[in-house]
Amino acid sequence: MAPLEPWEKVLVDAGKFLPTDHGQIACMECHGGVQASEKEAAHVGLIVSPSSEPEKYCGGECHSEQVATYPFALHSTQQGYWTALEARGGSHPALNEMFGNHCATCHTTCGECHVSQPKNVGGGLFTGHVFETTPPMTRSCTACHGSRVGNEFLGKNEGIPGDVHFREARMNCVKCHEGEDMHGTATDAMTAEVNRFAGTESPKCVDCHEEAAPNGDDNPMHQVHGDTLSCQVCHSVTYTSCDGCHVAVSETSGNPFFETDATYQTFLIGRNPIQSEERPYAFVPVRHTPVTTDAYEYYGENLLPNFNAVPTWVYSTPHNIQKNTAQNISCETCHNGDASIFLTADKVKPEEMEANLSVIVESLPPMLTLEQTLNAPGTPASHLEHISNSCTACHTEGIRNAPISPEDHMAYKDRNCSGCHKLQK
Amino acid sequence: MKLKPIGLLIAGACLIAACATIKVESSTGTEQPLATEAVLASTPEADKCLACHTDKQRLIDTAKPVEIAEAESKGIG
Numbered sequence: 001m002a003p004l005e006p007w008e009k010v011l012v013d014a015g016k017f018l019p020t021d022h023g024q025i026a027c028m029e030c031h032g033g034v035q036a037s038e039k040e041a042a043h044v045g046l047i048v049s050p051s052s053e054p055e056k057y058c059g060g061e062c063h064s065e066q067v068a069t070y071p072f073a074l075h076s077t078q079q080g081y082w083t084a085l086e087a088r089g090g091s092h093p094a095l096n097e098m099f100g101n102h103c104a105t106c107h108t109t110c111g112e113c114h115v116s117q118p119k120n121v122g123g124g125l126f127t128g129h130v131f132e133t134t135p136p137m138t139r140s141c142t143a144c145h146g147s148r149v150g151n152e153f154l155g156k157n158e159g160i161p162g163d164v165h166f167r168e169a170r171m172n173c174v175k176c177h178e179g180e181d182m183h184g185t186a187t188d189a190m191t192a193e194v195n196r197f198a199g200t201e202s203p204k205c206v207d208c209h210e211e212a213a214p215n216g217d218d219n220p221m222h223q224v225h226g227d228t229l230s231c232q233v234c235h236s237v238t239y240t241s242c243d244g245c246h247v248a249v250s251e252t253s254g255n256p257f258f259e260t261d262a263t264y265q266t267f268l269i270g271r272n273p274i275q276s277e278e279r280p281y282a283f284v285p286v287r288h289t290p291v292t293t294d295a296y297e298y299y300g301e302n303l304l305p306n307f308n309a310v311p312t313w314v315y316s317t318p319h320n321i322q323k324n325t326a327q328n329i330s331c332e333t334c335h336n337g338d339a340s341i342f343l344t345a346d347k348v349k350p351e352e353m354e355a356n357l358s359v360i361v362e363s364l365p366p367m368l369t370l371e372q373t374l375n376a377p378g379t380p381a382s383h384l385e386h387i388s389n390s391c392t393a394c395h396t397e398g399i400r401n402a403p404i405s406p407e408d409h410m411a412y413k414d415r416n417c418s419g420c421h422k423l424q425k
Numbered sequence: 426m427k428l429k430p431i432g433l434l435i436a437g438a439c440l441i442a443a444c445a446t447i448k449v450e451s452s453t454g455t456e457q458p459l460a461t462e463a464v465l466a467s468t469p470e471a472d473k474c475l476a477c478h479t480d481k482q483r484l485i486d487t488a489k490p491v492e493i494a495e496a497e498s499k500g501i502g
Contacts, residue, residue, distance in 0.1 A: 006491055007484035014479045027474035035473045039487045042473060147501035242501065250497050260500030 001143055004117075004124035013128020022131050030057050049119075051110035058110050066110075066183045072192040073184025075108040080195035087309045088291070094300040101256040102247045106144060113140050113182070120144055137172040148240045148287075152320040157265065160238050163320050176203040197315055201278050205231040221328060230281040232317055233269055234328040239318035241266045245290035248298035260290050267327075269334075270343035270359040273311050286343055286359055287316035293351065308355040313343055335368045 017023045028035070030050040036042040050057040059067035070076055081103050089095050105120045112118040113135040116125045121143045126132055135141060142150030153173075155162025165171040174182075181202055186192040193199055211217040214226030221234060244261030270286035272279065289312055296303045327333045327341060334341070342361040345353065353360075374383070477483050 005485075006488035007481060010478055011481055011484055012475060012478040014475060027472065027478075031474070033474065037473055039477070042477070240501075245500070253494060253497065255494065255497060257497035258500070258502060259498065260502075263501050 001117075001121060001138065001146075003122045009116075009122075009124035011125065011128060013130065016127060017129045020130060022129075049109055049111055051112075051115075054110055063110075066179075068187050069184040070110065072186040072189060073182065074193055074196060075113075075182060076184075077192060078103060078107055079192060081106075083194045084291075084310055088304040088306050089296075090306065092300070092303055094303055095296065098247060098296050098299045098303075101249060102258060108144070118144055134172070134174050137174075141173040149319045152239050152318055155320075157238070157240065157320075160265070160320060161322060164322050178203070197274055197279065199278065227280060228282045230272070230279070230284040230317070232285050232321070233281075233283055235321045235323070235325060236267070236285055236318035237320050237322055237325055238265045238267045239285070239287060239316070239320060240264070241288035242290035243288060244292050245295055246292070246298070247296060267341055268313070268343040268347065269327075269341055269361065270313055270356075271361060272315060273358045274315050279315075283361075285316045285318055286311075286313040287318070288313050311356045311359045312352045313348070313356050313359045331368055331373070334365045337364060337367055339364055 027033070030047065032045045032047040033042055034044050036044075054063075054067045054070055074080055081099065085095060085099065108118060112123075114131050114133070115129065116123055117139050126136055126139055132140075138150075138154075142154065151157050152160075153163045153166050155167065161167060165175070184192070206213040206216070212219070212222050212226070212231070214222065216222065216226075225234070240263060242260050242263045245258055246260075247256065247258045249256050266288065268286055269283050272281045272284045273286075275281065291304075291307075291312060293304055293307050339346075339361075342364060343356075343359060344364075345360050345362075348356050348360060477487075
């Protein structure tokens with residue numbers, strides 16, 4: 001995202017802003033300051049970001065519902081960071097200092113989603129001070145969530161398609177992540193979420209794709225694996241992982257900075273480290289977080305004494321969903337004894353082994369026998385005489401793109417054969 | 426037709442009442458601002474904040490020069 005010129009950041013579009021509800025409020029009601037012609041005099045007592053105090057400036061009669069919960073929402077509390085930090089490091093003043101320098105910039109005010117770009121990326125009004133009910137995706141959401149989620153969703157990683165929800169339907173973030181997800185639901189710290197994967201799974205793929213829920217359709221993969229694999233196991237593609245982030249404060253500029261050792265593309269299925277009633281999946285895609293034992297060494301020695309308390313390969317929901325993927329092309333992609341797409345111990349650094357014991361896949365999915373293949377619920381009865389135990393022996397491009405589909409099937413939209421070819425009993 | 430004088434009287438009374446609401450004086454004798462004047466008060470010409478912040482050239486002239494700091498972070502955050 002190109003940075004805005006200084007004047008662009010504060011230029012008010014009177015034609016667009018003044019007719020709006022917020023345009024009816026005098027500037028000084030929210031921004032303080034003084035009525036003066038000179039800039040310095042006018043800016044005495046200026047409140048640059050009124051929504052830093054949402055109770056004072058955003059609540060009242062207008063947005064009391066959102067203001068009641070937002071102080072306890074993750075975008076405000078950044079509790080997701082704290083939960084991982086405290087689990088590995090406990091409570092240490094040096095960690096508070098580190099957090100203030102490197103993490104706190106991600107704290108988000110109401111205005112940083114609805115009026116201007118986040119200050120983390122330089123700020124600047126979206127549309128001449130017009131309050132946007134729906135934050136503009138690339139100037140708000142992916143301005144912060146860009147390097148992983150944004151790049152994946154928008155297809156910015158070379159050779160890897162963007163998310164089908166964006167490519168095909170031009171859906172933006174808020175189509176799935178509704179206001180309640182952003183503004184939170186808790187009204188006190190005790191019930192506030194500890195991270196984004198805590199509590200109810202929201203959004204949930206099956207909220208829209210009801211047919212994909214277990215027992216919801218005839219797709220054999222949904223029937224067999226619907227409650228043991230998260231949707232992303234079969235429907236996401238390669239995503240970004242990072243290694244070795246270290247933070248420090250520059251001796252020359254005095255500014256905080258970070259440095260990551262490596263960024264690379266992965267697709268690895270691991271065991272679900274946070275299995276719960278809400279997220280019952282046994283297996284999920286896992287992404288490597290860049291934390292290391294000495295990540296905060298600049299601020300003190302051994303600040304993460306409980307490093308192994310949390311996996312470094314974490315539950316992940318890659319935002320590059322595809323209907324057809326390399327792993328859902330056939331049963332044998334996983335049931336063939338090949339460990340390449342599973343997080344097995346050999347892919348974990350020795351110093352992180354203990355931290356990842358709950359995630360590492362110890363035994364691969366069983367190989368399929370000919371009998372199992374022929375009796376699989378999705379095998380058409382007409383295939384009984386076939387002798388290969390591999391669908392792809394004939395369907396070289398996968399069963400979804402079966403090259404031997406008869407010509408009179410060209411008009412069929414559902415490429416899953418078993419949708420019409422009733423299942424063998 | 427018999428009601429015509431009464432109708433004229435009612436119309437006349439309404440006209441007088443209507444004229445009376447056109448000009449409302451306060452206890453100090455000054456005119457209360459009309460609603461339209463309140464709206465005008467927040468136009469760029471009347472509000473010094475907006476006068477500046479809707480004037481691109483003025484913002485360019487008064488903006489602090491940008492100090493381009495060398496990026497010291499490496500990798501993706």
